[in-house]
Amino acid sequence: MKIETDILRLQGAPKTRSKTTGSAMRPYLLLLALFVASCAAPDTRHQIVVSTREQKLALLDRGNVMAIYPVSTSKFGLGDWPGSRFTPLGQLRIAEKIGDNALPGAVFKDRRRTGEIVLANSPGRDPIVTRILWLRGLEAQNANAFSRDIYIHGTPEEWKIGSPASYGCIRMRSGDIIQLYNVVGIGAEVTIVDTPLASAVPALVSAHSMSAANPAPFVMR
Template sequence: MNKSFALAGAALIAALAASPVHAQDRYAQRPPLVVSPDLTAPWVLQLGQAPGRQLARQPRVAQRPAYQPGRDNTVVDHNALRVMGQPRGRQATQPAPDRQIRTAAIQRPVQPQINPIYLPQTVAYDGPEKPGTIVIDTTKNFLYLVEAGGQARRYGVGTGKPGFEWSGTHKVTQKREWPDWRPPAEMIAREKAKGRHLPVHMAGGPENPLGARALYLGSTLYRIHGTNQPWTIGQAVSSGCIRMRNEDVMDLYERVGVGTRVIVI
């Protein structure tokens, strides 16, 4: 019987030696990979797809937006933005530097604003002048149009610079809308000596120093007029004329007529 066992053991050893056995042979046919839907659901939701829908990777195509008048239609290169250190997909909000330069070149410099005290307002008046009279205080740079009931409408004005002050009483002899400007000969000569050449005549318009309206005083060369330099209101800057903001002289123009008494103090 021992001989039978010995023969059986020898046969088994011979069979194992003829066909070696490896550990992976037990999985010669591997079972299918099964992933729980609970694990895939968060990833599906992040991709904006409903669970169970087949996900297909679509090629990314850059779409050029339709041209819209009045808007910046520059196509943004998001890869370029990423290279410059900006997050991919972020829209560029600043125009190109050369465009900024062109824009700045056509913008006019911002002028300083006048003191609000020189804006039109109604104030108390206890002087002796009758309603309808214009009183100009050249020391405080105010023009008063006397009204009834102890009141006056007050405007800020620009007055004569040092050496060009004057005082007196006159009447409005003419009224002109967008008047022409003809500088006096002495003004032309005076400015020429400073290196500034004035025109002999300038047609009325927004660039004209007399502005939108003019009230001529008596037979003098002085006027109450508008200006193309409204930031100078409240200062002694003129050659003797009384200058006002264009909107203010237009308002005064409608309130007074030829023959109005004007007192300059």
């Protein structure tokens, strides 16, 4: 009988330990679930507005202007036909972010790093570099943007920034796209217009009249 009692005790022991361990793990699992959920939450705080007419990009934080950057949109014009090289208009959002911690000038092919670094304004070189913000269209007029690989990305042809020169994407200087990438999250709204920024961004004020009532951490022109 003693042997049977010892066997039953040993058989029951793991169950008791397992129950205790499971109870102790529950708070940590709950915290992990909350952390994952918070990471997956879309960025509703920031908004990007691109003016193809002015070749400028405005970054907004809860409607307030944080920064204005020069950009380069398509040299072929505006639109979203499949297989075209146009820059789409309308409401889009950031679907994916690619390039965490990549060095300035790091080359991407098919959204993967090649290991090559191309310096700014290197003669004859025009790859996608530094960071990628992959856009997904939210309207019929830009429904093909994601499948057409429309990005906001870095370019080594920085001397062309400020004039239309891309094949459909929105190009930025490497230093600028790194700043933008570090601020915005997946889900952030991107609006592309063919009007001046001032008409698309009611809160926009001149860079020469930024006041303490409406400060901007950095403004680039």
